[in-house]
Amino acid sequence: MREQPAVLSDDQLERNFADIAPPLTNDYALLEANKCLFCHDAPCTLACPTHIDVPAFIKKIASGNLRGSARVILEANPFGHSCARACPVEVLCEGACVLNDRDEQPIKIALLQRHATDYVLEHKLKLFEPGAPTGRTVAIVGAGPAGLSCARELRRFGHAVTVFESKSQPGGLNTYGIAEYKLKADVALAEVQDILDLGVELRTGVTVESIEELLTEYDAVFVGVGLGSTKRLGIPGEDLTGVIDALTFIEHLKTHPYRDTKVGQRVVVIGAGNTAIDAVTQAKRLGAATATIVYRRGEADMPCYHYEYELAKRDGCGFRFQAAPQRIVSNGNGAAAGVAVRTPQGNEVIPCDMVIVAIGQGERDELAIPRDHPKVFVGGDCANGGAEIVNAAAEGVQAAKQIHERLTNG
Ligand SMILES: Cc1cc2nc3c(=O)[nH]c(=O)nc-3n(C[C@H](O)[C@H](O)[C@H](O)COP(=O)(O)OP(=O)(O)OC[C@H]3O[C@@H](n4cnc5c(N)ncnc54)[C@H](O)[C@@H]3O)c2cc1C
Ligand code: SF4
Missing domain, CATH: 3.50.50.60 (FAD/NAD(P)-binding domain)
Known part of the structure; x- marks a missing residue:
């Protein structure tokens, strides 16, 4: 079977790709900010690679000073807007929050960061100035x-x-x-x-x-x-129609209307890192009937973050572990029809009409x-x-x- 365009309505596609962590309301942000213990030697700040002074920016939110809060964030991290949306906070600042030790939910640092930085973006506030010209x-x-x-x-x-x-x-x-x-x-x-x-x-x-x-x-x-670019698998069938690398697939999705990105009915994603998870979840959200990660090792060996794995499971994606791809099987007309894998139980073909390769970038x-x-x-x-x-x-x-x-x- 050839690749089929997504059959979901534009409204459904918009919903599927809506922000996974929607912004906080002002009231919620104030409540959340006031839960912070404002630790001295804050572990969240130490855990952040840009060492944003997290307690300082949260304190400014609590006092209603969103501009000042954003200034603290962006002073340390010029990409504070995107980090607020995409940082793997479970293994960074929020993972280090002391509230975890009390079996409480950590402070929603990323969402608070988004609250402050969205404010300056929306109000087009300029927080920084160029320095006097040096001639260099x-x-x-x-x-x-x-x-x-x-x-x-x-x-x-x-x-x-x-x-x-x-x-x-x-x-x-x-x-x-x-x-x-x-x-x-x-x-x-x-x-x-x-x-x-x-x-x-x-x-x-x-x-x-x-x-x-x-x-x-x-x-x-x-x-x-x-x-x-994405590394090649180095197995027969890699150039069949319907085989695409993850970065090309994701880039197309991000630069075109959703309905213009082709997705198969039965998608196999080869790899188990964070990019593989992004590919499988987005294939599912585009309308694939099944989207399955195929990985040559076991569940515990997956290099993706645990919460990314959980997200893919919640999205209804499938997982085939201990399945080492041997070749992409053709439908006889130059298109992919399956992935032949070797498993501990023997060889088999996992049927599919689209293969996304996500085994890392070179x-x-x-x-x-x-x-x-x-x-x-x-x-x-x-x-x-x-x-x-x-x-x-x-x-x-x-x-x-x-x-x-x-x-x-x-
Ligand atoms: C699919 C995917 C999902 C990811 N998801 C997340 C996430 O959720 N959260 C997160 O924090 N990180 C994520 N990352 C990682 C994050 O995107 C990167 O760590 C980050 O973008 C690295 O920034 P960079 O500036 O080093 O490189 P890049 O963002 O790759 O930018 C490099 C730029 O250099 C340009 N370039 C290359 N060669 C030349 C040349 N010769 N001349 C001129 N320009 C050139 C490229 O076109 C590109 O624009 C993800 C990565 C991938 C691949
Ligand atoms: S969300 Fe990212 S940038 Fe912000 S404090 Fe946490 S780790 Fe640092």
Whole structure:
């Protein structure tokens, strides 16, 4: 069977992709803020890679100062808007909240963070200013969270910043990759615009091919190019119609009306990381009758976060463990009709009409990064091997401080 377009109505699709964690009302935010114990040496702040002063921003919400609260958040983390929607808080700030030790629910830090940062976004408040011009220039390769966090801080120091981005839109995976029910592209782009408004020059549609060349023109270069495309399975049948990699599938979904993204009736997702979960849940929400994770190891070995696994189960996704894909089976007309797997019980074919490959991203080999060069700085996924938005933001901010130090003191 060939891929079929989703048969859900536009209204249903809108509901399926609505925010999974809707915003707090003002009253609820006040109640929640007043539950905070405002710990000294707050473990939530320590657990946050950008070390946002969580008690301070929550206290400002409690006193009705949303602008001041957002300032505390965004001072530490230029991507505080998107992090509020997409951070894996269960393993970061909220996981560290002392209320967990009392068997109580942790403070809803991310939703409070969203409450404050949405306020400044909605009211178009400008919280930061560019610094006095220094006459120094920095090139940034990649307009993802790492590159743009670095750009914002460099502008605040007064350096001239030019960001080069291959894609037509900035934001990196925030715009093109984060699950639609967590973060929508328009929010991601509004957050980016705030940074660009500080006087960052953005050149989209430009793929940098040589860092050395940039070094002849700029005083320093920051590289935040993220990771490359999804790794290939390396099994027969991978090029059949109906086989797609997870990033391409998700990017299409995030950049087109929902009904325009094709989904099969019976979808198999190969892999069990967070991207695989995003792919399987979004396939189900697009209208697939069945959407099943196929994973060569056991349930306990899944690299995805536990709460992501729970989400996929709640969405009605299926799981086949200890099933190692051997080949994609053709329907005889060049399209996928199943995944042949080896299991402890023997070989079998899991029937499907769409296969989404989600076994991780490779490195960006196409760009040589002279990592030891004193004027070259690297951060985000291409430096840490692939982490979260908040890590990329932290590394971008940190690199900006190092670049400023080098440009100022040599
Ligand atoms: C499917 C998926 C879902 C995710 N979900 C979450 C989530 O829910 N929560 C979370 O916190 N994190 C999530 N992440 C991780 C998060 O998106 C990344 O950690 C973060 O985007 C890394 O930021 P970055 O700036 O390093 O890279 P990227 O966001 O990848 O940005 C790099 C940018 O560089 C550009 N570029 C690359 N090469 C060049 C070149 N030669 N010249 C010019 N430009 C170039 C790219 O086009 C891209 O725009 C997810 C990742 C994936 C893949
Ligand atoms: S940025 Fe993320 S980890 Fe840090 S406090 Fe905010 S929600 Fe928590």
